[in-house]
Amino acid sequence: MLLTTEQEMIQKVARAIAKDHIEPRAKEVDEKGETPWENICIMAENGLFGVHVPEEYGGVGSDMVTHAAVVEEIASACASTSVALSTQALAIAPFLIAGTEEQKKRYVTPMAQGKVLGSFGITEPNAGSDVASIRTTAKKDGNGYILNGHKVFITNAGESEIYVFVTRTSEDRTKGISLFIVDKGTPGLSFGKKEDKMGIRGSVTREVFLENVRVPKENMLGGEGEGFKILMNVFNETRPIVGAQALGIARGAYEYAINYIKERRQFGKPLSNFQIIQSMIADMAIQIETAKLLVNQAARKIDEGNPNAPLYSSMAKCHASDTAMKVTTDAVQLLGGYGYIKDYPVERMMRDAKITQIYEGTNQIQRIIISNHILKD
Ligand SMILES: Cc1cc2nc3c(=O)[nH]c(=O)nc-3n(C[C@H](O)[C@H](O)[C@H](O)COP(=O)(O)OP(=O)(O)OC[C@H]3O[C@@H](n4cnc5c(N)ncnc54)[C@H](O)[C@@H]3O)c2cc1C
Known part of the structure; x- marks a missing residue:
């Protein structure tokens, strides 16, 4: 490794x-x-x-x-x-x-x-986990397409110059999905207000509105009807990156907590001398190390073009993000009342960790993907 x-x-x-x-x-x-x-x-x-x-x-x-x-x-x-x-x-x-x-x-x-910056607009008010139920349409019009629809929770919307949108070019649930590139400033493309979020507050999230947005046919990304397949391949490659992000959040909180418990004294001793605290630290270290191995394994499988890469991508995203939530929560616990105060970074890290269990496919969806892969034969 x-x-x-x-x-x-x-x-x-x-x-x-x-x-x-x-x-x-x-x-x-x-x-x-x-x-x-x-x-x-x-x-x-x-x-x-x-x-x-x-x-x-x-x-x-x-x-x-x-x-x-x-x-x-x-x-x-x-x-x-x-x-x-x-x-x-x-x-x-x-x-x-x-x-x-x-x-x-x-x-x-x-x-x-x-x-x-670039953004990828997939999610809609009625199509989150169930991507194939998106309703944003792209209709052929002369030499181009006209896009109409409403996207929600789009990271960097309004900040990005380049947008890729997942649209429907026919009624077939998955084979009717196509991707289109839209440049910022294209008439009909507009953005909603900044969402007021729990964590990752320095990352802007907005709604996106597409009202008769005209794009040339050259802006189709991949063939007509290939959007769903491309999207699944995209997620297979990007989920280990969310895993790496979660791992980083966990590590940041863990390292801060280690330093803190060595310094903080109660009952006449540093907190690090108490066995119950040592046990928590050992569990945090084990979870971080296993998440690291899994993220690295998934990334390697992608680099090698291994056909099982999607399975490992989902495992890495799921396990690392669950680890981030658990480890940051424990880090807050190790700091006691101070962990709950904004002057200490573990409070922010715990809020930031939560999103990694939600975006790019919730962890329930990852578990469905993993079990489908295992049970398919
Ligand atoms: C901060 C932030 C940034 C985001 N950035 C982007 C972005 O850049 N681009 C983009 O397109 N989207 C983005 N999203 C959207 C994100 O990917 C979706 O929120 C996520 O996929 C879940 O969809 P949903 O919110 O509609 O939840 P739902 O799909 O409604 O799910 C609600 C709950 O039900 C569970 N659930 C759903 N279906 C099943 C099932 N079959 N079995 C068991 N449980 C199920 C889910 O796991 C979840 O717990 C972002 C979201 C947030 C909050």
Whole structure:
């Protein structure tokens, strides 16, 4: 499971950025509830948006294992900032999977370089876990398509320049789904208010409205009716990244709690001397280590093109996010009353952890995918 020298070098860059620039601003990013553009610029300057993107499209040309390691480092300091990385990966993936050469050059390059942000609009008011019930339509009109619909919970909506929307081109539940690229500023594309969220407050989430949005036929991403298949392949590649994000949040909280219990004294001794506390620390360490192994395993399977990669992707996302929730909750417990106060980062980390069990497919949906895979024969 050792990283190669190149993977380690990229991880070290991410670790240094996380420590020197991102961690000191994490509290402020959470309080302001705005996109952390300064952090985004630093990550862009250091190539972190394009770790797993081929060099010909502006990326670093490294692999998924390295990409996951980078997201983990950034998330350990500030989950909100790591969402900029994971959402960019989500926006880039459909292009790399199904885009034409022209689409990849035009859209992936600026996203991989971190010059612009991208968003992927899937969820609708009545289509969350059940993606195939989306109602946003794309109707052929001369040389193009006209899009109408309503998306909810779209990360970076209004902040991004590039949007990919999941639409319906026919009534067939899955084969009637097609993807379209829409540039910000296209007439008919508008955004709702910023959602007031529990966590990842420095990541902006908005509704999106599509009212007679006209796009040329060249903006279709993949073939007509191929959208659902592309989407499932996208998730297979991006779920380990959410796993890495969750792992980073867990590690950040765990490391903070370890330092705290060594310093804090009660009953005349440091908290770390009490066996019941030591047992909690051991459990946290075991959960973090198993999550790390699973995220790394899933990333490796993707890098190798292993047909079982989707199974491991779902396992990694599910286990790492459950770990993040458990470990951050325990970290708050270890700090006692101080853990509940905003001056201490574990309070923010516990709020941030929750979303990793929800987005990119809830953990109930991951368990359905995992059991279907196991029971299919
Ligand atoms: C902060 C944030 C950012 C997001 N970013 C994006 C984004 O960028 N792009 C995007 O498209 N979407 C995004 N989402 C949407 C997110 O992916 C969905 O919220 C998620 O997939 C769940 O859908 P839902 O909210 O409609 O819940 P529902 O699907 O209504 O689920 C409600 C509950 O029922 C459970 N459930 C549903 N079906 C089943 C079943 N068959 N068996 C057992 N349990 C089931 C779920 O697990 C969940 O616990 C974001 C959401 C949030 C909160």
